[in-house]
Amino acid sequence: MKASPTFQAISERVSDLPEIYQPIYGHIEFSTEASRSCEDRLERILQVYRALETAIGRPLRVLDIGCAQGYFSFNLAECGASVRGVDYLPQNINLCRTLAEEHPELDICFEIDRAEAVIDRITQDQYDLVLGLSVFHHVIHEHGVLASQKLLSRISETTRAAIFEFALKEEPLYWAKSQPDNPDALLVDFPFIHELSRHQTHLCEVARPLYVASRRYWVLDGIADEYDHWTDTSHALERGVHEGTRRYFISERTIVKLFKIPNRIKEVNFGELEQEKDILTLLPEKLSPPQLLAFGSNESEAWLARSIIPGTLFLDKITQNEPIDSVAVFKDVLQQAKLLEELGLYHNDIRTWNILITPSGKASLIDYGAISSRPRDCVWPDNIYLSLLVLAYEISTATTIPPRPIRLTSISPYNLPAPFNHWAAKLWSLPLEQWSFSMMLDAFERSLQVSGSVVELPEHLWMQKMEAAIQKLIKYGQEIEKNSQDAIFSIKNTLEENERNLADINFQNQQRFENLNEFIRRNSNRITTLESESRIKDEKIEFWRKRSEDAERQLQALLHSTSWKITKPVRIVSRASHYLLQKARAEHQAGNLVELINRAVKAVLRGALLRLMRYVLNQQELRQLINEQLNKYPSLHERLKRFAWHRGLIAPAPHATPFPLGQSEADLSRLTPRALNIYQELQVAMQKRGDK
Structure with missing residues (x-):
């Protein structure tokens, strides 16, 4: 069965490829030879695509940088995307364009270009999704990490989201040493970075990470949403306690917590999120x-x-000095703590930053990962109920200080305003084993009915002063810590600024170097072209010089030949005839006179030539000599032989037998126009000869 032209074209394009790197879209017969399987990555990519499509509310515009043979481009176009694929290998793009012709229903196009050039030309919101799969390690090896960060930053600024696959430094390949220690470093300008999966390549056993990254959207487990802002701290007083391993992405509808889990704090970060997940279901x-x-x-x-x-x-x-109903807030907190306690659960981090005031004014406990069955606070003073006394002071006085190196030490009733002081005094009068959140809530509600001040004893005054002294020491330590952190932050900013400046300088120098190389390359190509053109011209000059020398030698041979000397009278008569003709025309007497002169001249010439030929033919040696010379001029020789044959001086050659007169119309119809004209002239000449 003969293959269709389209299939033949695709087969030719496939055979032109330096490598069948990906499965060929729509052609399983070629895909078995693919170097790398793509179905596993495609599943992840389509999940991201569909999530973003749902969040944005329309099909996406996709740029596939380093599209290779277009496997991902075509599959995304099949989902409804408008796709532009780019690759620097002409063989890849030729195949992709042929496949696109096979599928005119898809909104897809391809072009030959380099990743750097394409990224430089991206405009704001030109694309919704950019793919860069196993392509940037080549850019890094050629231009360096900082220049590559700049290109990726351009994508982050202009595009809603991107999917990247990065090669790793651990791979046993020549460009591995150029790669950063951590591929996350390439995506410094993407707030949201999520590792989708890891996939082995055909080059080695090291699995490469596949990321989705965005400045505007989070994408997790097939769900996406646009976030309004993000932060790496859960509240203003965190001050780097989690070492920059946490990021929070917040919108009007959702909050996403994305925590790194390095070994040193893996248990804390992962454990907190897992605990929150479990609590939300309970x-x-x-x-x-x-x-x-x-x-x-x-x-x-x-x-x-x-x-x-x-x-x-x-x-x-x-911190914003907004009006606060401290009694209502504290009562709401006690009620929720009581409900949790009834379920056998405790919140081990009830703080001002874990209390949310809703638009209705109701207080709600958050940070669900801090809820567990363990009745113990996460830091000093450890006891879950004593910790609530510290919170009572912060709520009632609208005061919160950073919890490092230690929390506020005000846990006695004697620094609290009413009704909190009566409530705390009641607690202090009861054994600790009787304390519970239910009891605390009842005591607080009763304290709202009590008036007057708490009776103050000498030991109470001493406790007040001790708490105040301790608090001053804490503030002093916090000031030292803050100054140290400010100094570290300033130094860090200076270093980062220097790194950015150095990166810009390196990038500019790299651009200059590339421009210089391009200038040298263009001029080298031009010089090569000019040299080639010069060689061709020299060869042509030499050719025509030799032709000229050959022509000169032939001319000299002709001028010194016997035939030239013999035909001298003919030339004289011809010139005389030409002179008479010109003169007759000048005097407007060109009619019968001109014709008469021509006929007379021709008759004279024919007679002279006829006599000369008869003489030569009778001289054997002279005849042989002249024939040898005339053989050098076939055209002249042939004309002289025809003249002699027509005058009966020589016998006709076998191949020169004329057409017999009276040929049929069918025979004559086979002649060309020129042959027919010659035939008619021969007939006229033969008739004239017969008349004579």
Whole structure:
């Protein structure tokens, strides 16, 4: 069965490839030879595509940088995307264009270009999704990490999201040494970076990470949402306690927690998110828990996405000096702590930054990962109930200080305003084993009915002063720590600024170097072209010089030949005839006179030539000599032989037998126009000869 032209064209394009790197879209007969399987990555990429498509509300515009044989480009176009594929190998693009002709229903196009040039030309929101799969390690090897960061930063600024696959430094290949220690370093300008999976290549056993990254969207487990802002701290007083391993992405509807899980704090970060996931599935409706949207982890990170409870952190209300109903807030906190306690659960981090004030003014506990069955606070003073006394002081006085190196030490009733002082005094009068959140709530509600001040004893005054002294020491230590952190931050900013400046200088120098190389390359090509053209011209000059020398030698041979001397009278008569003709025309007497002169001249010439030929033919040696000379001039020789044959001086050659007169119309119809004209002239000549 003969293959269709389209299949033949595709087969030719495939055979032109330096490597069948990917499966050929729509042609399983070629895909078995592919160097690398792509189905596993395609599954992840399509999951991201569909999530973003749902979030944006329309099909996406996709740029596939380093598209190779277009496997991912065509599959995304099949999902409805408008795709532009770019690759620097003409053989890849030729195949992709032929495949695109086979599928005119897809919105897809391809062009030959380099990654650097394409990225430089991207305009704002030109694309929704950019793919860069196993292509940037070549850019890094050629231009360096800093220049590559700049290119990726350009993508982050102009595009909604991107998917990257990066080669690793551990790979046993020539460009591996150029790669950064951690591929995350390439994506410094993408706030949201999520490792989707890892995949082996055909080159070695080291699996490469596949990332989705964005400045505007989070994408987790097939769900995506646009975030309004992000932060690497959960509240204003965190001050790097989690070493920059946590990121929070917040919108009106959702909050996403994306935590790195390095070995040193893996248990803390992963454990907190896992605990929050478990608690969200356990909390009853009366506590109004948010909806869990996604949870998961891999070797490098853990994540959790949930719906958000609208409101403002109590800490922010304090720092912004907003009016606060401290009694209502504290009562709400006690009620929720009581409900948790009834479920056998405890919040080990009840702080001003974990209390949310909703638009209705109700206080709600957040940070669900801090809820567990263990009745112990996460830091000093460890006891879950004593810790609530510290919170009572912060709420009632609208005061919160950083918890490092130690929390506020005010846990006695004697620094609290009413009704908190009566409530705390009641607690201090009871044995610790009787304390519970239920008892604390009852005591607080009763304290609202008590008036007057708490009776103060000498030991109470001493406790007040001790707490005040300790607090001054804490503030002094915090000031020292803050100054140290400010100094470190300033030094870090200076170093980062120097690195950025150095990166810009390196990038500019690299651009100059590339421009110089391009200038040299262009001029080298031009010089090569000119040299080639010069050689061709020299060869032509030499050719025509030799032709000229040959012509000169032939001319001299002709001028010194016997035939030239013999035909001298003919030339004289011809010139005389030409002179008479010109003169007759000048005197407007060109009619019968001219014809008469021509006929007379021709008759004279024919007679002279006829006599000369008869003489030569009778002289054997002269005849042989003249024939040898005339053989050098075939045209002249042939004309003289025809003249002699027509005059009966020589016999006709076998091949020169004329057409017999009276040929049929069918025979004459086979002649060309020129042959027919010659035939007619021969007939006229033969008739004239017969008349004579």
